[in-house]
Amino acid sequence: MDVPVIADVLNLSVAEVHGVVTFYHDFRRGPGGRVMVRVCRAEACQAVGAEALAEHATRRLGVGFGGTTADAAVTLEETFCLGNCALGPSVQVDERVHGRVSPARLDALLAEAGR
Ligand code: FES
Structure with missing residues (x-):
């Protein structure tokens, strides 16, 4: 999962996207x-x-x-x-x-x- 790209597209910080991705089990990094x-x-x-x-x-x-x-x-x-x-x-x-x-x-x- 390309967190920086998602953050850029959604106009969010990398930290915000990282926080969501690591909090919810249904998101996977691979x-x-x-x-x-x-x-x-x-x-x-x-x-x-x-x-x-x-x-x-x-x-x-x-x-x-x-x-x-x-x-x-x-x-x-x-x-x-x-x-x-x-x-x-x-x-x-x-x-x-x-x-x-x-x-x-x-x-x-x-x-x-x-x-
Ligand atoms: S405790 Fe509810 S299904 Fe296992």
């Missing part, structure tokens, strides 16, 4: 993976195993949160509530939210997504 996987780590999901699921996801994909696999297949992100609290742990794969996701179910979702 290309993301073909599939976006978001693991909810908010309280309701934490209470039903989200941290173990998050650890499984990072180990399984070999990237930390905010990272993209070396083959550019998957970008893994953490999020803090997907509005699916009663069915946690919750995971979003691209546009679809999944509930009661176990590590095995996450593996199946990743396999469905080609990973």
Whole structure:
């Protein structure tokens, strides 16, 4: 993402654009993976195993949160509530939210997504 160019076009300072780009998770400074996987780590999901699921996801994909696999297949992100609290742990794969996701179910979702 070319922050100086965007700042120039929008007549904003580089600091203003940088602040927005780094604050909002949906802005990325480089290309993301073909599939976006978001693991909810908010309280309701934490209470039903989200941290173990998050650890499984990072180990399984070999990237930390905010990272993209070396083959550019998957970008893994953490999020803090997907509005699916009663069915946690919750995971979003691209546009679809999944509930009661176990590590095995996450593996199946990743396999469905080609990973
Ligand atoms: S806390 Fe995870 S979906 Fe709301």
